[in-house]
Amino acid sequence: xxxxxxxxxxxxxxxxxxxxxxxxxxxxxxxxxxxxxxxxxxxxxxxxxxxxxxxxxxxxxxxxxxxxxxxxxxxxxxxxxxxxxxxxxxxxxxxxxxxxxxxxxxxxxxxxxxxxxxxxxxxxxxxxxxxxxxxxxxxxxxxxxxxxxxxxxxxxxxxxxxxxxxxxxxxxxxxxxxxxxxxxxxxxxxxxxxxxxxxxxxxxxxxxxxxxxxxxxxxxxxxxxxxxxxxxxxxxxxxxxxxxxxxxxxxxxxxxxxxxxxxxxxxxxxxxxxxxxxxxxxxxxxxxxxxxx
Amino acid sequence: xxxxxxxxxxxxxxxxxxxxxxxxxxxxxxxxxxxxxxxxxxxxxxxxxxxxxxxxxxxxxxxxxxxxxxxxxxxxxxxxxxxxxxxxxxxxxxxxxxxxxxxxxxxxxxxxxxxxxxxxxxxxxxxxxxxxxxxxxxxxxxxxxxxxxxxxxxxxxxxxxxxxxxxxxxxxxxxxxxxxx
Numbered sequence: 360x361x362x363x364x365x366x367x368x369x370x371x372x373x374x375x376x377x378x379x380x381x382x383x384x385x386x387x388x389x390x391x392x393x394x395x396x397x398x399x400x401x402x403x404x405x406x407x408x409x410x411x412x413x414x415x416x417x418x419x420x421x422x423x424x425x426x427x428x429x430x431x432x433x434x435x436x437x438x439x440x441x442x443x444x445x446x447x448x449x450x451x452x453x454x455x456x457x458x459x460x461x462x463x464x465x466x467x468x469x470x471x472x473x474x475x476x477x478x479x480x481x482x483x484x485x486x487x488x489x490x491x492x493x494x495x496x497x498x499x500x501x502x503x504x505x506x507x508x509x510x511x512x513x514x515x516x517x518x519x520x521x522x523x524x525x526x527x528x529x530x531x532x533x534x535x536x537x538x539x540x541x542x543x544x545x546x547x548x549x550x551x552x553x554x555x556x557x558x559x560x561x562x563x564x565x566x567x568x569x570x571x572x573x574x575x576x577x578x579x580x581x582x583x584x585x586x587x588x589x590x591x592x593x594x595x596x597x598x599x600x601x602x603x604x605x606x607x608x609x610x611x612x613x614x615x616x617x618x619x620x621x622x623x624x625x626x627x628x629x630x631x632x633x634x635x636x637x638x639x640x641x642x643x644x645x646x647x648x649x650x651x652x
Numbered sequence: 653x654x655x656x657x658x659x660x661x662x663x664x665x666x667x668x669x670x671x672x673x674x675x676x677x678x679x680x681x682x683x684x685x686x687x688x689x690x691x692x693x694x695x696x697x698x699x700x701x702x703x704x705x706x707x708x709x710x711x712x713x714x715x716x717x718x719x720x721x722x723x724x725x726x727x728x729x730x731x732x733x734x735x736x737x738x739x740x741x742x743x744x745x746x747x748x749x750x751x752x753x754x755x756x757x758x759x760x761x762x763x764x765x766x767x768x769x770x771x772x773x774x775x776x777x778x779x780x781x782x783x784x785x786x787x788x789x790x791x792x793x794x795x796x797x798x799x800x801x802x803x804x805x806x807x808x809x810x811x812x813x814x815x816x817x818x819x820x821x822x823x824x825x826x827x828x829x830x831x832x833x
Contacts, residue, residue, distance in 0.1 A: 362826060365826050365829050365830065366822055366826055368770065368829075369774055369822060369825050369826065369829065370794070370822070372767055372770050372771050372774060373771070373774050373775075373778075373790075373794040373795070374794045374795070374797065375767070375771070376689060376771055376775065376794070376795055378685045378688045378689055378795065379688050379693075379694035379697070380694075381680065381681040381684040381685065381688075382684070382694070382698045384676075384677055384680050384681075387676075387680060387698070387701070387702060388673060388676055388677070390702055391676065391702055391705055391706055391709075394702075394706045395669075395706070395709055398709075398710060
């Protein structure tokens with residue numbers, strides 16, 4: 360039998376294959392809906408450990424008739440845990456201050472000036488959520504439960520990694536030195552890898568990620584301020600925070616001047632000199648306040 | 653792939669049940685036939701079809717609206733078919749022989765039997781010898797009777813790709829058919 364005949368045969372016969380009739384769609388859909396509902400129920404039960412304890416409690420009730428005693432014992436036992444767990448612990452730094460903390464899960468936090476961190480007393484390896492206002496550098500222990508930093512701009516979720524978060528009025532920035540973090544706000548989120556830094560807070564998309572070029576990020580930990588087309592207003596705010604001084608601008612337009620360069624932040628005088636050089640403007644001190652002229 | 657399909661998938665991703673129902677009604681029969689061709693049993697095909705849709709709902713968060721929905725259905729159901737095959741080991745023996753093939757068309761009982769035997773073998777070859785994408789396209793073409801244009805739309809592929817895959821399917825099937833004829 361030649362090639363063509365075989366091909367015709369295949370072509371012809373395969374199209375005549377008899378296939379059984381599809382089952383009734385209504386019935387099939389009904390089955391699927393049941394499966395979907397079961398799925399939802401099992402998920403709910405798993406998620407809610409509270410309901411699991413209710414179920415356990417209910418089972419206990421069925422066998423032990425003394426409800427009142429049981430309930431009050433449980434209540435009394437649970438009460439101190441409740442208080443312990445839900446009360447807040449707070450750390451704040453003033454301008455010019457810095458604070459290093461060790462969290463109950465052995466993660467390390469370095470708080471920059473003018474910042475605050477709040478977490479529940481029950482913070483531990485299984486529950487690692489804290490609130491940040493300002494800027495802090497984190498060295499997170501790699502544990503099973505995610506470490507979550509909540510800020511006004513969004514949430515940062517990590518497993519174990521070293522990263523910096525800045526959540527201030529004039530900007531939002533998240534930069535990763537090692538590990539991986541997920542930054543989320545509402546329904547959108549983005550993942551950052553080492554040497555990546557997210558700038559800005561409106562849309563989380565690829566455009567707002569820049570690569571960290573400096574070897575020692577973030578600058579503030581190493582007493583440096585890395586400026587890349589950073590506007591003068593932002594720089595001066597940072598000076599105010601680091602050295603607890605007040606800086607004014609003699610002319611509003613000066614606020615938008617941008618400077619690029621690395622500034623040593625340890626000494627106020629040095630810092631002001633460098634910035635004066637980079638911006639071609641100088642600082643005049645009068646009555647404890649600096650003015651940019 | 654129509655724009656409508658993309659929107660429905662997006663909605664399902666956001667757990668919208670009504671959109672999932674629409675997709676279910678739209679694709680159920682075609683998926684059933686695709687699976688039935690492979691497993692040759694209506695009940696099993698029904699189960700696999702159902703399970704396929706259910707798995708899509710289970711993992712709806714990872715749905716990609718840009719990709720062809722039918723391709724996804726085909727992929728999941730193929731995996732389920734494999735599981736089924738492993739379980740039942742339904743295999744035709746190689747020694748099956750086809751009664752002598754005459755030149756006339758299929759108008760007498762003997763040739764109908766011939767045709768059935770050939771058809772069985774073609775189906776086995778399709779199941780066992782064709783690569784996944786190739787098989788999917790071949791089945792949509794021959795069993796569903798879709799045109800190349802329709803297949804290319806359904807699976808978000810170029811018509812060239814569809815044509816190549818059909819050509820490839822025939823080549824492979826021809827090669828193996830020769831053993832039996």
